[in-house]
Amino acid sequence: MGYKYQKKDILKIGYDTIRKNGYHNVGINTILQNANIPKGSFYNFFASKEDFAQQVLQFYGENSGKFISEMLSDKRHSPYNRLKNLYRELISQNEEDQYASGCILNNMANEIGGLNKPLSTVIDKIFMNWMYLLADCIKEGQLLGEIRDDHSALELAEYIHTGIYGAYSRMKMTHDRLYLDNWFKMTFEFISS
Amino acid sequence: MGYKYQKKDILKIGYDTIRKNGYHNVGINTILQNANIPKGSFYNFFASKEDFAQQVLQFYGENSGKFISEMLSDKRHSPYNRLKNLYRELISQNEEDQYASGCILNNMANEIGGLNKPLSTVIDKIFMNWMYLLADCIKEGQLLGEIRDDHSALELAEYIHTGIYGAYSRMKMTHDRLYLDNWFKMTFEFISS
DNA sequence: TAAAAATTAGACTGATTGGTTTAATTAAAA
DNA sequence: TTTTAATTAAACCAATCAGTCTAATTTTTA
Numbered sequence: 001m002g003y004k005y006q007k008k009d010i011l012k013i014g015y016d017t018i019r020k021n022g023y024h025n026v027g028i029n030t031i032l033q034n035a036n037i038p039k040g041s042f043y044n045f046f047a048s049k050e051d052f053a054q055q056v057l058q059f060y061g062e063n064s065g066k067f068i069s070e071m072l073s074d075k076r077h078s079p080y081n082r083l084k085n086l087y088r089e090l091i092s093q094n095e096e097d098q099y100a101s102g103c104i105l106n107n108m109a110n111e112i113g114g115l116n117k118p119l120s121t122v123i124d125k126i127f128m129n130w131m132y133l134l135a136d137c138i139k140e141g142q143l144l145g146e147i148r149d150d151h152s153a154l155e156l157a158e159y160i161h162t163g164i165y166g167a168y169s170r171m172k173m174t175h176d177r178l179y180l181d182n183w184f185k186m187t188f189e190f191i192s193s
Numbered sequence: 194m195g196y197k198y199q200k201k202d203i204l205k206i207g208y209d210t211i212r213k214n215g216y217h218n219v220g221i222n223t224i225l226q227n228a229n230i231p232k233g234s235f236y237n238f239f240a241s242k243e244d245f246a247q248q249v250l251q252f253y254g255e256n257s258g259k260f261i262s263e264m265l266s267d268k269r270h271s272p273y274n275r276l277k278n279l280y281r282e283l284i285s286q287n288e289e290d291q292y293a294s295g296c297i298l299n300n301m302a303n304e305i306g307g308l309n310k311p312l313s314t315v316i317d318k319i320f321m322n323w324m325y326l327l328a329d330c331i332k333e334g335q336l337l338g339e340i341r342d343d344h345s346a347l348e349l350a351e352y353i354h355t356g357i358y359g360a361y362s363r364m365k366m367t368h369d370r371l372y373l374d375n376w377f378k379m380t381f382e383f384i385s386s
Numbered sequence: 387t388a389a390a391a392a393t394t395a396g397a398c399t400g401a402t403t404g405g406t407t408t409a410a411t412t413a414a415a416a
Numbered sequence: 417t418t419t420t421a422a423t424t425a426a427a428c429c430a431a432t433c434a435g436t437c438t439a440a441t442t443t444t445t446a
Contacts, residue, residue: 003393003443022304024217027433038395039435045393049434100307106362110303111215113365114293124366151379158363159379162372166359169299170351172306173317179355186344186352190383196413196423220403231425232405238423242404 007045010035011059014052019104020097023053023111053108054122060104061126068130072137079141083134084188087164091180099175102168110169131157148193156191163187200238203228204252207245212297213290216246216304246301247315253297254319261323265330272334276327277381280357284373292368295361303362324350341386349384356380 013035018026028049032039046052071086072079094102101107105123113120134157141147147156167183206228210219221242225232239245264279265272287295294300298316306313327350334340340349360376 005394021308022217024215025305025308028435029432039397040395040437041393043435097307102303102307107303109362109365110295110300112218113362114290114295114368115214115218120366127363127366155375155379158372158375162359162363162376163356164359165362166355166357169302169306169358170320170355172302173313173320175307179351182348182351183355186348198424221405222402232427233407233425234423236405 005035005037005041005045008059010037010042010045011056014056015060015104018053018056019107020101023108028052050116050119054119057105057108057119057122057126061122061129065126065129065133068133072133078146079137079144080146080188080192083137083141083160084184087160087184087188090164091177091184094171094177094180099171099177099180102172103165106165106168109165127161131161134161142193145193147191160187160191198228198230198234198238201252203230203235203238204249207249208253208297211246211249212300213294216301221245243309243312247312250298250301250312250315250319254315254322258319258322258326261326265326271339272330272337273339273381273385276330276334276353277377280353280377280381283357284370284377287364287370287373292364292370292373295365296358299358299361302358320354324354327354335386338386340384353380353384 010031014031017031017034021030028039028042031052032042035042042052046055068086071089072082074082074085077085105126108119109123109127113123131154135153138147138153138156142149142153151159163183164180167179170179171177203224207224210224210227214223221232221235224245225235228235235245239248261279264282265275267275267278270278298319301312302316302320306316324347328346331340331346331349335342335346344352356376357373360372363372364370
């Protein structure tokens with residue numbers, strides 16, 4: 001049977017709440033209400049708000065890693081098109097909240113990255129993990145001759161993904177996908193060979 | 194003579210404090226301490242924390258606008274090189290705080306852009322104002338044949354500036370300029386014709 | 387089944403939040 | 417110079433913050 005509440009469920013609520021509202025703007029009480037748990041249970045699972053945020057990021061990083069990995073190993077498409085499909089999908093996922101929130105990793109990086117070393121370390125690890133997944137696919141595309149190879153696969157991966165983070169910043173202002181689409185169009189033009 | 198405190202000085206302190214620490218992470222009391230003013234004076238000048246943030250952004254937007262405008266009208270260099278000089282300079286400015294803070298406009302956009310309509314409207318106006326300055330210079334470069342013209346000047350402007358915003362997100366994790374430099378190298382290669 | 391451990395529950399705490407209030411002081415306008 | 421308005425000053429307020437505490441309950445282990 002197990003106990004009443006599942007850590008995983010609280011992390012899921014926390015992910016959603018923090019992604020949409022930010023870190024400092026969200027109090028523990030909001031998490032408790034959204035997850036419908038008493039404070040004692042929260043602090044039974046998590047040592048502090050910061051520890052919670054860390055686990056939320058980890059949770060998200062692992063799920064996203066799996067998703068990226070699956071999208072980039074779909075052998076029905078070429079590497080370049082697999083990349084395009086991934087970002088097409090990531091862009092589409094923002095429709096759910098009217099393009100208001102973006103990616104929790106980027107949000108946290110911008111909000112507290114420069115101030116909180118433990119959290120920025122976690123964010124960096126997750127990010128680099130994704131980059132290696134991207135770089136593998138890009139490398140494949142370079143060998144096939146469909147992606148330019150005057151820059152390393154890892155550099156291109158980082159260029160692509162930081163690019164969409166910049167576009168998220170603008171997306172939040174306008175609440176539409178125009179900037180994401182423009183970024184998509186131009187980036188994939190620039191990296192094709 | 195005038196009164197004891199100057200609104201402009203408080204805005205300058207506010208700009209610095211909020212840029213480095215975020216919006217929700219900074220309380221009015223911190224601003225009061227940093228600016229060395231009593232609470233009564235603050236609320237004499239500003240209606241609320243949100244109003245204050247709005248005026249801080251406006252203040253920054255105008256100063257930055259002037260700076261961008263000057264850099265982009267330096268006729269000793271070609272348009273393409275003026276752009277490069279501008280971003281070289283913007284990157285360098287981040288050394289002061291060990292690449293931990295980035296741009297207040299981008300930070301605020303990411304932290305509260307999706308939640309606060311009045312503030313996101315201000316941010317958007319300032320951003321677009323900059324974009325028109327950039328686009329004018331890019332247009333010039335396109336006519337000279339040194340910047341690719343298969344995308345509109347405004348689209349390229351937006352692409353460039355959202356690009357550096359993405360790089361800021363990464364810069365905050367690593368606290369160095371590597372990502373900024375990589376972004377710079379690749380972007381200016383991609384947009385040259 | 388008995389004992390130990392983990393979890394649930396929410397009242398409580400001290401510090402901090404954005405903002406108000408009232409009085410004293412200073413500068414500008416008449 | 418007198419009156420009015422703006423500014424300075426800081427004590428004060430209700431609400432909220434992250435986190436603690438103790439007791440009851442439930443699950444696991446022995």
